[in-house]
Amino acid sequence: MPADPRGVLTGSHFLDGDHAACEGALAAGARFAAGYPITPSTEVVERYASRAPLVGGTFIQLEDELAASIAIQGAAWAGAKAFTVTSGPGFSLMMEHIGLAAMTETPCVFINVQRGGPSTGLPTLPAQADMMQVKWGSHGDYYVIAVCPSSPQECFDLTIKAFNLSEKYRVPVFVMLDEVVGHMTEKVVIPPADQIEVEPRHFTAKKPGEYKPFEADALGIPEMVKAGDGYNIHITGLTHDDRGYPNMSPPMQDKLVKRLRSKIIDNAEKIWMYEEQDIAGAEVVVVCYGITARVAQRAIDMAKEKGVKVGKFRLITAWPFPDKPIRELAARVKAFVVPELNLGQMVQEVERAVAGKAKTVLVPHAGGSVHRPEDILKAIMEVAR
Amino acid sequence: MSDCQLACPANPSEQFLRSERIPHIWCPGCGIGTTVNCFTRALLESKVDRSKLVVVSGIGCTGRVAGYVDLDSFHTTHGRAIPFATGLKMANPKLNVVVYSGDGDLFAIGGNHLIHAARRNVDLKVICVNNMIYAMTGGQTAPTTPDDVTTSTAPFGTYDPAFNLPYLVEAAGACYVARWTTYHVRQLAISMKEMFSKKGFSFIEILSPCPTLYQRRNKMGDGLDAMKFYKDHSKIKHGCPTSEVALSKSGEIVLGKFVDRERPDYQEMMNHHLQEELGSRYVEMKEEALCS
Numbered sequence: 001m002p003a004d005p006r007g008v009l010t011g012s013h014f015l016d017g018d019h020a021a022c023e024g025a026l027a028a029g030a031r032f033a034a035g036y037p038i039t040p041s042t043e044v045v046e047r048y049a050s051r052a053p054l055v056g057g058t059f060i061q062l063e064d065e066l067a068a069s070i071a072i073q074g075a076a077w078a079g080a081k082a083f084t085v086t087s088g089p090g091f092s093l094m095m096e097h098i099g100l101a102a103m104t105e106t107p108c109v110f111i112n113v114q115r116g117g118p119s120t121g122l123p124t125l126p127a128q129a130d131m132m133q134v135k136w137g138s139h140g141d142y143y144v145i146a147v148c149p150s151s152p153q154e155c156f157d158l159t160i161k162a163f164n165l166s167e168k169y170r171v172p173v174f175v176m177l178d179e180v181v182g183h184m185t186e187k188v189v190i191p192p193a194d195q196i197e198v199e200p201r202h203f204t205a206k207k208p209g210e211y212k213p214f215e216a217d218a219l220g221i222p223e224m225v226k227a228g229d230g231y232n233i234h235i236t237g238l239t240h241d242d243r244g245y246p247n248m249s250p251p252m253q254d255k256l257v258k259r260l261r262s263k264i265i266d267n268a269e270k271i272w273m274y275e276e277q278d279i280a281g282a283e284v285v286v287v288c289y290g291i292t293a294r295v296a297q298r299a300i301d302m303a304k305e306k307g308v309k310v311g312k313f314r315l316i317t318a319w320p321f322p323d324k325p326i327r328e329l330a331a332r333v334k335a336f337v338v339p340e341l342n343l344g345q346m347v348q349e350v351e352r353a354v355a356g357k358a359k360t361v362l363v364p365h366a367g368g369s370v371h372r373p374e375d376i377l378k379a380i381m382e383v384a385r
Numbered sequence: 386m387s388d389c390q391l392a393c394p395a396n397p398s399e400q401f402l403r404s405e406r407i408p409h410i411w412c413p414g415c416g417i418g419t420t421v422n423c424f425t426r427a428l429l430e431s432k433v434d435r436s437k438l439v440v441v442s443g444i445g446c447t448g449r450v451a452g453y454v455d456l457d458s459f460h461t462t463h464g465r466a467i468p469f470a471t472g473l474k475m476a477n478p479k480l481n482v483v484v485y486s487g488d489g490d491l492f493a494i495g496g497n498h499l500i501h502a503a504r505r506n507v508d509l510k511v512i513c514v515n516n517m518i519y520a521m522t523g524g525q526t527a528p529t530t531p532d533d534v535t536t537s538t539a540p541f542g543t544y545d546p547a548f549n550l551p552y553l554v555e556a557a558g559a560c561y562v563a564r565w566t567t568y569h570v571r572q573l574a575i576s577m578k579e580m581f582s583k584k585g586f587s588f589i590e591i592l593s594p595c596p597t598l599y600q601r602r603n604k605m606g607d608g609l610d611a612m613k614f615y616k617d618h619s620k621i622k623h624g625c626p627t628s629e630v631a632l633s634k635s636g637e638i639v640l641g642k643f644v645d646r647e648r649p650d651y652q653e654m655m656n657h658h659l660q661e662e663l664g665s666r667y668v669e670m671k672e673e674a675l676c677s
Binding site for chain 1: 403406436437439441451452455456457458459460461462464465467468469470471472473474475476477479480497498501655659663666667668669670671672673674675676677
């Protein structure tokens, strides 16, 4: 369905990534946000606080990130599209409710503007250090979707996409910015509302008594209702049956947790987004994402000037990880170079996909700035030799 | 249909319960079921629209209440029922949101959320079953456990000072504060009914026995002995200053309605303020903003 025009600021704008992500949320129909201030993400909710009252939305600043990350889930069950925003230390506090959203299949969006860690780390400086935390930080087996914008335009586009995916798969979705993308200002084009595709919430047509909140369709995804519609639903973080009632037996655990996995993994090919550049005939492929993809572009161009056949594989979806296309590439390229603003996170997934069929070289950076293109170039030249 | 159901008229409380989930998990002598019975009586008498009524619980023995009431109900994470309920209420102000949880959930791990929701005066009805112990996990010291009792984590006796819940909640800004015990079922049901007519942050503390993990470990007898204790030691003092209602192991239990005051709730304040500042540009969040 087309976007609600009230939330869409159609036009050509000069925005930073944080503000663009906020506009993406509004365009996607987000009418509830809860947050707690944290650098370098605060601009997202600051903008939302000034925009929401004009478009029929609500913002509440809560007492901490624990509260913010569950208030959005209350709002989601009231029927709102809802999101919260944070960075490293706040993201750590939100882990509890990533698990809750995954277990209760609550559609909601988390925007994480990544900064250097661990702990308080580098409050104002970039990193891509939460890429594994988003997948593994909450306890138990859970499967989520995470996307990585590398420009303010993508902050807008991918935040809309995040809301759409969260509705389609009833799963929390993460927009993983980094401080540079969050604070860089570029042209952002916001199309007319009727050109923005918005995924509606998939409400059931069944009547109370017939509806079960966790009865999955063919894709493994249950239909929704909202509180106050007379369905008397029960939603719990405990292992539960199709009715939502607690059932802590090993067979029920097996059935539920495997379905939570399969609804993402079995649909992964539909979820994956990535950008390939000059892959055909490439000897070396640079796998990159977020701001690092833009720094890597410079290194790639420099390598091409030196005659190296080098391609780019930019992850737009980090989770579920697009392992199949990387595996296919591994059969025909010599090596992969993986620059990351961390000491080696997504490279582990690249190595898993490559499975020894090609060389994989990490170009690590502990965070605080972006890579020097020369460091990525050096790695490309070494593996190309 | 069983013979019993044919012979006996239906219990009027049953319409509010998920009978298919009975038997419940609560121990013999536990008071939580009694509080649920009072809650259903209050629902019957207050005639609230049950389709708009939502119960949100945290984790623990009382946290299981959400699973037994046949209403829209959410069993959330430990201590976080209040912020979940805040999100529900803010996104759809037409919902009547009850938070039903235990003392450890609401006042230890969830204490920060509770005081801030009371400060904001979010329109939530908070029912706190206080059994003075962490019961689900086996009887550890809670922020409500009185001085000089034995718990599984205080094998040589407690020395942590306990919270006085009504005093704390009043200071944080609640509009309505009352305390009863599971012996005072009629007063409790009336108090709950009264709470449904209030707008803003309302709070009822209910003293409830945990024979399995509190009474037994402290040689205080069983559930019936707890009822006798509540009967003998309780004194109803409506309007009593909350600073004077602290509980102890064997002292007087002051009951009654301590606070009943009016102040605008959070959403009223928000709407009023934004209306004044933005005038006709302000678009209040209505049901149209929700997915349909």
